[in-house]
Amino acid sequence: MSQNWRESAACRTEDPELFFPLGEDGPSRGQIEQARAVCHRCPVLSACASWALLNAEYDGVWGGTTAAERRALRLRAASERPDP
Numbered sequence: 001m002s003q004n005w006r007e008s009a010a011c012r013t014e015d016p017e018l019f020f021p022l023g024e025d026g027p028s029r030g031q032i033e034q035a036r037a038v039c040h041r042c043p044v045l046s047a048c049a050s051w052a053l054l055n056a057e058y059d060g061v062w063g064g065t066t067a068a069e070r071r072a073l074r075l076r077a078a079s080e081r082p083d084p
């Protein structure tokens, strides 16, 4: 998948640290919500979220999703896949 979408990313002008909280609970929740707010005004949210899922990005907020949320999505997709 091409990564041209990155050129239109809303986070290009943000501090990258915002998108990599130390955790997903407690004080990190506020940071995650701030990152999500940027994602939700981003014109390439969908491409970013797909890229993070397909490339198993295990860290950070991508496409408005946290690492734990993407892990849950991958597990759900795997469980819904028919057996070979």
Ligand code: SF4
Residues within 6 Å of the ligand: 006, 009, 010, 011, 012, 019, 038, 039, 040, 042, 043, 044, 045, 046, 048, 049, 061, 062, 063, 064
């Ligand atoms: S969806 Fe969020 S992380 Fe992805 S490019 Fe846009 S602002 Fe950056």
